[in-house]
Amino acid sequence: MDPHYPPEAERFRKEVKAFLDDHLPAGWQGIGALDPDAARRFTADWRNTLYQEGLLAPSWPKEYGGAGLSPLEQVVAAEEFYRAGVPTGGPNDDFSIQMVGNTILHWGTEEQKRYFLPRALSGEHVWCQGYSEPNAGSDLANLATRAELDGDEWVINGQKIWTSMAHVANWIFVLARTDPEATKHKGITFFLVPMDQPGVEVRPIKMMTGWSEFNETFFTDARTPKDHVVGAVNAGWSVAMTLLGYERGEAAATFPIMFRTELDRLLDLARSTGAAGDPLIRQRLAWCYSKVEIMRFLGMRTLTKFLAGGEPGPAESSFKLYWSEYHKVVTELAVDILGAAAMAPSGRVATAFRADDVGAPNDSASWATTFLMSRAGTIYAGSSQVQRNIVAEMVLGLPKEPAVASQKGSWRQAQAG
Numbered sequence: 001m002d003p004h005y006p007p008e009a010e011r012f013r014k015e016v017k018a019f020l021d022d023h024l025p026a027g028w029q030g031i032g033a034l035d036p037d038a039a040r041r042f043t044a045d046w047r048n049t050l051y052q053e054g055l056l057a058p059s060w061p062k063e064y065g066g067a068g069l070s071p072l073e074q075v076v077a078a079e080e081f082y083r084a085g086v087p088t089g090g091p092n093d094d095f096s097i098q099m100v101g102n103t104i105l106h107w108g109t110e111e112q113k114r115y116f117l118p119r120a121l122s123g124e125h126v127w128c129q130g131y132s133e134p135n136a137g138s139d140l141a142n143l144a145t146r147a148e149l150d151g152d153e154w155v156i157n158g159q160k161i162w163t164s165m166a167h168v169a170n171w172i173f174v175l176a177r178t179d180p181e182a183t184k185h186k187g188i189t190f191f192l193v194p195m196d197q198p199g200v201e202v203r204p205i206k207m208m209t210g211w212s213e214f215n216e217t218f219f220t221d222a223r224t225p226k227d228h229v230v231g232a233v234n235a236g237w238s239v240a241m242t243l244l245g246y247e248r249g250e251a252a253a254t255f256p257i258m259f260r261t262e263l264d265r266l267l268d269l270a271r272s273t274g275a276a277g278d279p280l281i282r283q284r285l286a287w288c289y290s291k292v293e294i295m296r297f298l299g300m301r302t303l304t305k306f307l308a309g310g311e312p313g314p315a316e317s318s319f320k321l322y323w324s325e326y327h328k329v330v331t332e333l334a335v336d337i338l339g340a341a342a343m344a345p346s347g348r349v350a351t352a353f354r355a356d357d358v359g360a361p362n363d364s365a366s367w368a369t370t371f372l373m374s375r376a377g378t379i380y381a382g383s384s385q386v387q388r389n390i391v392a393e394m395v396l397g398l399p400k401e402p403a404v405a406s407q408k409g410s411w412r413q414a415q416a417g
């Protein structure tokens with residue numbers, strides 16, 4: 001089976017390829033072929049090019065700085081960008097555009113759209129995500145950060161954790177409790193909070209790769225204007241879930257291409273080291289190949305739903321579960337193929353968060369960092385166990401697991417219990 005896109009999509013694909021030919025430097029091999037400093041510089045310049053062309057948020061209406069592309073055109077553009085090995089934005093744009101931008105587009109007032117969306121695109125506002133807390137990760141509704149109205153401003157106190165890229169952000173979207181007497185999922189509000197103020201402190205957390213991509217973020221009487229609430233006060237849970245849907249859903253188009261490119265690179269490595277002659281390694285490589293092919297079809301299924309106007313929902317959990325679990329296995333295989341070289345990695349470390357960038361050299365340091373980072377894939381945006389629960393309960397309709405804290409009592413009672 002080889003599914004095809006409709007002819008208009010293929011026509012648009014030619015336009016995207018022409019745009020890339022016109023704007024990329026001669027001899028371009030993918031951002032992975034640049035050294036990390038050159039890659040950072042290229043990403044900043046390229047983001048600016050996309051901004052000028054209205055292509056940073058291709059599906060947003062033109063009045064908010066998008067290109068007004070149809071969902072199908074957006075998918076085609078994302079595919080071609082990935083194949084060419086060029087980023088679709090800067091390091092925080094997953095938060096600024098995909099998450100909070102799309103959420104404001106969905107739930108925001110007209111004033112919020114006109115104020116926040118163009119600033120997310122111009123880079124004046126750089127966003128990060130303030131959801132998780134020390135006692136609220138998978139059980140996000142257990143969050144304890146609170147906000148109280150003081151005249152025309154909300155005053156926020158509490159702590160967030162694992163706030164990726166908070167050290168380079170100047171705005172954070174925060175879930176905070178605004179009604180401590182309400183039941184757990186109620187009484188939560190979704191806030192837009194400026195970080196450049198004395199009440200917000202960011203402290204780095206060191207990861208096992210040696211990087212410090214995420215942080216702890218502390219709020220001590222931090223302030224945000226009264227109207228910087230998305231959706232209704234005390235109704236932030238639905239807003240938060242829309243955002244998680246965007247976080248989980250939009251990978252369907254590009255991830256199968258990304259993992260196929262990565263697998264091709266691993267095949268090259270297996271050939272060059274001679275590991276491809278080992279029947280057990282060959283069997284594991286064949287397993288990975290079949291997984292990536294199945295991922296392609298799963299992605300197509302998700303895309304078919306989106307293109308028919310469907311919203312991201314619980315079914316997207318199966319895709320997230322699938323790619324993240326696969327990625328742990330394929331990177332373990334890479335480490336086995338490298339053998340001792342993986343213990344003393346050399347060369348260029350991976351520059352991308354998931355599979356290394358297109359054009360990356362087949363260095364042991366690239367695979368070793370990707371191997372470590374792949375562990376995170378089954379945790380962020382909902383752990384594998386939680387995704388399985390979602391699929392079981394909300395897609396397959398199996399009985400709910402027993403709740404630990406009482407859902408009937410107020411959040412305060414649940415905390416006391």
Ligand SMILES: Cc1cc2nc3c(=O)[nH]c(=O)nc-3n(C[C@H](O)[C@H](O)[C@H](O)COP(=O)(O)OP(=O)(O)OC[C@H]3O[C@@H](n4cnc5c(N)ncnc54)[C@H](O)[C@@H]3O)c2cc1C
Nearest residue numbers: 129130131132137138139162163164376379380381383385
């Ligand atoms: C790389 C990375 C980046 C991140 N970036 C951000 C960010 O920018 N902003 C942000 O807010 N958060 C971020 N997070 C946090 C992430 O959302 C949480 O780590 C995740 O939700 C899990 O929560 P937790 O770490 O508290 O683990 P816990 O919820 O404490 O889970 C611990 C273990 O228990 C299991 N478990 C929990 N509940 C159940 C259940 N009901 N049934 C079965 N098993 C269960 C989990 O699967 C896990 O194995 C990031 C995490 C990572 C790894």
